[in-house]
Amino acid sequence: MSSTNNAENLSEAIERMREKYRVEREKRLRPDGSDQFIEVKDQFAHFSKDPFVNEDAGRARRNSKAEVVIVGGGFGGLLTAARFSTAGYTDICVIEEGGDFGGTWYWNRYPGAQCDIESYVYLPLLEELGYMPTEKYAHADEIFNHSRAIGEHYGLYEQALFQTRMVDADWNEEAGTWSVLTDGGDKVEAQFLVLATGNLTRPKLPGIPGIEKFKGHIFHTSRWDYDYTGGDNRGGMTGLADKRVAIVGSGATAVQAVPKLAQSAEHLFVCQRTPSTIDVRANGPTDKEWFSKLEKGWQQERIENLTNILNGLPQAEDLVADGWTDLMHKMIEANREAKKGGDRGVPPMRLAQYRKMEEIRARVDQCVEDEAAAEALKPYYDMFCKRPCFHDEYLPSFNRDNVTLLDTDGQGVDGITASGVVVKGEEYPVDCIIFATGFEVGVSMQRRVGIDLNGRNGLRLSEKWADGPRTLHGIHVNGFPNCFILGGVQSTIAFNVPHHLDEQARTIALILEEIREKGLGRVEATEDAEKAWVDGIINDGQKVSLPGQDPCTPGYYNNEGQSTKNGRYFRAFKGGPPRYFKKLKAWREDGNFDGINFG
Ligand code: NDP
Helix, strand or coil, X not given: CHHHHHHHHHHHHHHHHHHHHHHHHHHXXXXXXXXXXXXXXXXXXXXXXXXXXXXXXXXXXXXXXXEEEEECCCHHHHHHHHHHHHCCCCCEEEECCCCCCCCHHHHCCCCCCECCCCHHHHCCCHHHHCCCCCECCCEHHHHHHHHHHHHHHCCCXXXXXXXXXXXXXXXXXXXXXXXXXXXXXXXXXXXXXXXXXXXXXXXXXXXXXXHHHCCCEEEEHHHCCHHHHCCECCECCHHHCCCEXXXXXXXXXXXXXXXXXXXXXCEEEEEECCCCCEECCCXXXXXXXXXHCCCCCXXXXXXXXXXXXXXXXXXXXXXXXXXXXXXXXXXXXHHHHHHHHCCCCCCHHHHHHHHHHHHHHXXXXXXXXXXXXXXXXXXXXXXXXXXXXXXXXXXXXXXXXXXXXXXXCCCCCCEECXXXXXXXXXXXXXXXXXXXXCECCCCCHHHHHCCCCECHHHCEHHHHCCCCCCCECCXXXXXXXXXXXXXXXXXCCCCCXXXXXXXXXXXXXXXHHHHHHHCCCCEEECHHHHHHHHHHHHHHCECCCCCCCCCCCCCHHHHHHCCCCCHHHHCECCCHHHHHHHHHHHHHHHCCCCCEEEC
């Protein structure tokens, strides 16, 4: 009897909670969806200005040749260059908007920035470089330095074009080369072109009324102004000691920056629209002895182990054993238990979700003293509706006297005046506003990175993709020979992004090896193979955005709760990263190069 009652109680509790989730979601849905955000152009262009370089560095225009042009000097570009180099291609020109290699880690130097995936699987090419990360979750400065070390190791500095954007590229059918043009007036002729331009690159601003009126200091987290704040990635921002600071946003970036700001600012206001899930981090220094005993091939094994666990594939051992994998084990365990229990009348995954989120909410109560603040910091949606966060200092920051949570109850900041932020009708005067409001997602490659290409017979990529992207493996596009896309659409969505990039880089490197070995000149996806892949994605692909799913509040993971135009084209290969990586690996090992033609 009591077990039935318990089952009923649980079932009712879950239903009540889901009703709350629905209310929280409805509260946040807005008709303007992604259009609520402001592009960093025109009067807002200064928000994307690079604070880490001297803008007048000036260099002579380049008119040169290279075997390969790689657009993007982040992990995607670096991994491609590394794999190409091993395959014998060393004449590589990297075109990069930032002043150095690093990509995400060039731009995101905000205080507290660190990788949220374990360093031993996240930092690329550790064995190749013989590098041991200093911590389980390395800080941004270390990751940036590692990116530079990769650039040095593979000799990429000599030809690299920094502070430079590719603006166009033309395929020359006769010569079998790409002519790549940049905003610096450079022209580089190359046999191969790789687009490794990343996904979360262009900062976006919240469309808060009055945003242009603020007279104090204002910037985006990905362009941190250390001249103003003082300090560095590790904190110590002495420039804020007499400043009242507002940070807008409470996503993965804000969660890392808030504890450091709290330590430095005279007063910190955290403007929250939706709280993140904050689980245990437990960072610590690398055990040198353990690291020195790792055997050759350990990194790939560890990378695959993590990807498999995160996608629910049982492994003999959990090598990473951290918050991410714990999360998955708990979800799987609860799912298994719920299946056994049977009589609860609740779908197993729903029960697992409920339990995990209750644990996350209980942690808020344990860490935050003020009851009202604790309640406001509790997330009411399913796990993975937003990027899960792991941090041990974020929640306790709200116990400090100099930190105020300005919860907007899902509505966002009402307005910005000349001297402060307005939340729930009340103005809070501040000296500085920092936007931790994320990056443009789901907009075209042309808008995100300003890239378009002229393929065979003058075909524009933007024209070919007018109704949605068309690729083979998410890498090749028919009509665009010798061009490869990394980390893009129609492939997969991996939490550990470098794993995704490396699997693609290895695949492309093998193609280049074949070209060299056989003395060939070009490669292109066939129309049929591309069609088959696109049909598979459209008809059978995994949705990456779930606008109709009520457990999720809006955000960039679900296109702000709206359906995506031609969304079927943006789906991922079904079965998650392990299946996509397996598919690429089998394709590499098979040696038939199915779906592409060489010439
Ligand atoms: P997000 O897009 O995740 O978060 C933006 C934040 O701004 C949200 O909290 C959003 O609220 C809030 N916001 C937007 N508009 C308003 C408004 N008008 N008023 C108040 N708040 C507003 O950006 P992040 O930079 O935090 O993270 C982006 C991604 O970068 C992450 O998802 C992750 O993939 C990656 N990242 C990775 C890290 C790593 O260690 N590898 C570290 C940090 C980030 P709402 O949720 O309501 O929309």
